Amino acid sequence: MRRYALCLLASWALAAPPIVIRNANVLTVTKGRYQGSILVRDGKIVEAGPKVTIPPDAQVIEAGGQYVMPGIVDPHSHIATESVNEGSVSVSSMVSVEDVLDPEDIAIYRALAGGVTTIAVMHGSANAVGGQCTVIKLRWGRDARGLLFEGAPPILKFAMGENPKRRGSLPSLLPGVTVQPRYPATRMGVEDVMRQAFLEARAYREEWRRYEEKRQRGEPAIPPRRDLRLEPLVEVLEGRRLAHVHCYRADEILAVLRLSQEFNFRIPALIHVLEGYKVAREIAAAGAGASTFTDWWAYKVEAYDAIPYNAALMVRKGVLVSLNSDSAELMRHMNQEAAKTIKYGGLSEDEALALITINPARQLGVDKRVGSIEPGKDADLVFFDRHPLSNYAKVLRVMIEGQIYFDRDRDMSRRAELEARKKALLERAREREKKQAPARRRPA
Amino acid sequence: MRELFVCLVCVASLAAADNTFLLRGATIHPVSGPEIRDGMLLVKDGVIAEVGTKVAVPRGVRVIEARGLHVYPGLIDSGTQLGLAEISSVRETVDTTEIGDFNPQLRAIIAVHPASEHIPVTRANGITTAVTLPSGGIISGQGALIHLDGWTWEQMQVQAPVCMVLQFPVIQTRQERPGARGPRPFSEAKRDYERRLQQLREFFEQARRYQKAKLAGSPEFRTDARMEAMLPVLEGKLPVLVHAVRERAIREAIAFAESQKIRLVLAEAREAWKVADLLKQKNIPVILGPTLELPLEEDDPYDKAYTLPAELHRAGVKFAFASFSTSFARNLPYQAAMAVAFGLPYEEALKALTLYPAQIWGVSDKLGSIEKGKWADLIVTDGDPLETRTQIKRVFIQGREVDLSNKHLRLYEIYSRRP
Missing domain, CATH: 3.20.20.140 (Metal-dependent hydrolases)
Incomplete structure (x- = not known):
């Protein structure tokens, strides 16, 4: 059963389209800094440089000058x-x-x-x-x-x-x-x-x-x-x-x-x-x-x-x-x-x-x-709105093996919904308590 | 005799020259007004005499060239244990927490250790003034506003007392008793909280009766140190710094302060955002705890502590930053920077490190901005002091240039030279 699930997961990963991160200020850590792109395929960095191949089926992430550093x-x-x-x-x-x-x-x-x-x-x-x-x-x-x-x-x-x-x-x-x-x-x-x-x-x-x-x-x-x-x-x-x-x-x-x-x-x-x-x-x-x-x-x-x-x-x-x-x-x-x-x-x-x-x-x-942005390494990448060595820098997005695990916009947009759900749950709990309260008071 | 007199005059004039100078060429950030590029700042006897693009310069005045650099008012940390605690895990070096629940008579100022290694370490990063606070019990004692320079605590003292410290009672199931395992029952915690609240009310009532008895001039009247210490609080002369973290404690602290007609300053009010409108309406200032802090609740937004200052600003609440620390006090500017990253206007962040604390503590006639007549508490930097990478080049306290050397720099220099 687990093997089956793994197979499914593997085929899903294979099917995921390549990702191109464009217009980024890339801090590779080991190979200096450049303005350009990163090509990610199957969770790995494939190319990193001012210009990379853009596969036709690529999902493009427009970084718009954001700073990208290794996770x-x-x-x-x-x-x-x-x-x-x-x-x-x-x-x-x-x-x-x-x-x-x-x-x-x-x-x-x-x-x-x-x-x-x-x-x-x-x-x-x-x-x-x-x-x-x-x-x-x-x-x-x-x-x-x-x-x-x-x-x-x-x-x-x-x-x-x-x-x-x-x-x-x-x-x-x-x-x-x-x-x-x-x-x-x-x-x-x-x-x-x-x-x-x-x-x-x-x-x-x-x-x-x-x-x-x-x-x-x-x-x-x-x-x-x-x-x-x-x-x-x-x-x-x-x-x-x-x-x-x-x-x-x-x-x-x-x-x-x-x-x-x-x-x-x-x-x-x-x-x-x-x-x-x-x-x-x-x-x-x-x-x-x-x-x-x-x-x-x-x-x-x-x-x-x-x-x-x-x-x-x-x-x-x-x-x-x-x-x-x-x-x-x-x-x-x-x-x-x-x-x-x-x-x-x-x-x-x-x-x-x-x-x-x-x-x-x-x-x-x-x-x-x-640990660095180099071809062959995992696409574990962090997007900052400013240079990460500035105290004003904010993390906007975090990717592990090509998959987004944190997205500030998404986090913010979900807050109202989560708040509402929490409220509803609390309300339901309160209702239930009210219903059960008299029953509980009765001697056993 | 005459020789001696001449010598004395020499010493006096030298001393005067020391805190009299013209600083020029730098960008001056007065905080109270727009920045002045290529500005001139004249300091006379430790006080700012003139500031502007062109000021009348007395002949022979010492000139400090600061081209390319920036001048800001010295930063103020509104809550620390500076001078009261050295090594937090070693009881013998910690003088913050006395035994007993009601100790308004305790004075932080007289326990400030001027030779504490934390003081030069902190001021080397541009913090020139700090509030140092006792803690523990319900009424912990009197906080002191100190300069981070001086041979004795008397020389360091800016204002003492500057506040009475009160830890507002809360329902706490967590046990701090050594050896205690696990939380205690809620009912027990609630009883304890109610008892403490009652004690607090009674203590204030007792103080009022004492005040009346004193005014009445009864022959049986006996001076009581604890009650005496409460008089400036009751008269509304001394603000009460109330630690109240959560909404419930904050609301109760506000109600308590109103019923007692005392001046309230809130400390570490991490849920102040839930009562922001009330704080604004009642004009209650807040001393913020660290911005670089985890959210209080598991389901709070991840950036809740980062956005608190911006939320309070939008609601119109006045606040100042504080480290509530000794060894981390030097990082105070970065608490403010994180707030800027998460929405607080930069100018407000800077004010909450300078002008606002000076106003909250009632010393804005002397501190908090670069204005004529104020003390020359200045920092000279190579950039924005809220950025870690900025270096603090020079620090002046009341016009005296302060040594930036400290334990850390000394050890660095010694071991850099190790072959």
């Missing part, structure tokens, strides 16, 4: 999920955000309306080794499976610093209520939890290797018991799962870099990494990436040395940098966040836009599909 990629958010933290244990790598995706979270639509098309839905930072995370496209209206970014590498969340050690030194909040503290309580302990977990994972991998060897030699062998907690860590060790590490202070950043070198895995994204600018050289040398806020600071001690120049400084020292929102609100104007890296640290327009498009796409391992 914004937010590499760290907690929307579209029923739960964020499995904080009862210090190693929770067996849980997965993918199992609890919520495709009806209104935050998806609101983020779309801010030009975001791809996000990583992340486990929280309550523990040293957090849960599995997943990359989705904001295909609003589709079910949880329909949101998944097909082929995006899975992610495992790690966390350093204040958050993972908080449960280790819980104050007694209420008289008479004792809370069992959870190891670790220090930055030393956080690193130790990670190292222990990787040592276990390494031993577990070795068990499987020995088993496979025996089996291949035709010797009798009993397979090891599967360990769902260690499997994701093995995937990190083997480069099949991306390690994203929440961190703030320079010391912990360095500690986790050294740990990754000890166990020979790469960290595509140090997350938040507010003191990254202090150890940018080391981050670059380790080949790690960094995903930061632009100007959040002073909300906790480890954020007291945060500076809005962080992104620019790390870029200048050769780190692959992105911006992330971590917030359903902030993610609605990541273009304005990018503009701050021009103000603070003097990045160029393309460098600033890369922080919210191609760079996060690279950190998520999906840069072959999204």
Whole structure:
């Protein structure tokens, strides 16, 4: 049945006419800026340039000088999920955000309306080794499976610093209520939890290797018991799962870099990494990436040395940098966040836009599909009425794989109708209540 | 002795020279009137003496060339915790919220920490004046209007108190008690709300009785700090800044203010659009919370927070922008910019950062626009201060040039040099 539905969907996609976007100010991010057109076929960008082929059956979108940029990629958010933290244990790598995706979270639509098309839905930072995370496209209206970014590498969340050690030194909040503290309580302990977990994972991998060897030699062998907690860590060790590490202070950043070198895995994204600018050289040398806020600071001690120049400084020292929102609100104007890296640290327009498009796409391992306007990539496009690095810019339309998922005109024109429907529903509910009220009062 | 006198004169005249200057060549945006291209602005002893295309220039006056740049009045943030809170998660550094429900005697001004790192960070983006507010309980205390410069809080003080802060009681099922799980029953929340409302009325009645007793000059009269603090409120001299987010609280706050004959300024009134006509009719100003904010309700339009300022403007309601923050106060101009993107006329946005707050707080004789006789609170920029990409080049507070260096710039410079 599902296969049949897929076939139907596929044939519908094939049947969709090509789209030509005309008279646009195109910000490709990777190949500069041009005035012209984009040809989209089967959800992919086919041509992009001042002049493109216009197929006779093409649907033409007249952009009228609007700015078109690639869909914004937010590499760290907690929307579209029923739960964020499995904080009862210090190693929770067996849980997965993918199992609890919520495709009806209104935050998806609101983020779309801010030009975001791809996000990583992340486990929280309550523990040293957090849960599995997943990359989705904001295909609003589709079910949880329909949101998944097909082929995006899975992610495992790690966390350093204040958050993972908080449960280790819980104050007694209420008289008479004792809370069992959870190891670790220090930055030393956080690193130790990670190292222990990787040592276990390494031993577990070795068990499987020995088993496979025996089996291949035709010797009798009993397979090891599967360990769902260690499997994701093995995937990190083997480069099949991306390690994203929440961190703030320079010391912990360095500690986790050294740990990754000890166990020979790469960290595509140090997350938040507010003191990254202090150890940018080391981050670059380790080949790690960094995903930061632009100007959040002073909300906790480890954020007291945060500076809005962080992104620019790390870029200048050769780190692959992105911006992330971590917030359903902030993610609605990541273009304005990018503009701050021009103000603070003097990045160029393309460098600033890369922080919210191609760079996060690279950190998520999906840069072959999204993050720039180039032939062969997904037609994930955002239309702005002005240059997106202006604070006055408004998102007018958002397209994912050639399909419009947000249209401001349509949104506005439907408001009165939705308001009327809501009113009617409330009225009906009230009527029903009136009818049922006397009945309810009668004793049972 | 005479030498000493001469020296003193020297110091005095130097100080005077410091806040006396001619700024010329820039486009001046007075806010109260049309822009002046290639303008001249004469500042004498920290006060704007002349402004125009051609002004009489005293001999020997210090000249500041600002060709190609723009001059605006310093921006005003009408709601912050600047100076009262440093690191929000560290209790020891936060002095905003006192124990107890009725604390009108508390004065924010005396707890303003002049060395707070937030102050130079905020003013570096063109914000020269801020209202700093206590919070918590029902009557939280007295807000202060401060300059973001000064060795002591006395030097920073522009007007204190500038308002009495009141958190209007609401029915709240969400529990803020630590360790509390899940919401409490509605009936319980409603009882609690009614009790708090009753307490509020009684507190005002008590204050009125105190006022009467004081006037009567009874020999048994005892001075009470809490009641004394209420007198300017009862006399209508001190406005009450009432936090009321939703329609119900806003309407009740208006009714309460009328019954008590107090001057009302609404804060964070996110559903003010539902009562805009009433606000206009009663001439009640609103201090807006952040524009860059999620809608209140799940089924509100996605841009509800963005369009609120434009909706209030169309209804004729006077408002000012505020960050209600410390670490995000520097982003105040971008709250206004988003409102412009969603329909607020640009001139109005600029006024809601300068002239309107000055009027709402009763200091428009000194602040809020570039006009003769007002304080020289000025920012010099390379463009529109509402755009993130614009750089703030110089800042003057009462004619004194203010250092734009701050913790962030210092760390940037230090680590830029790291080999």
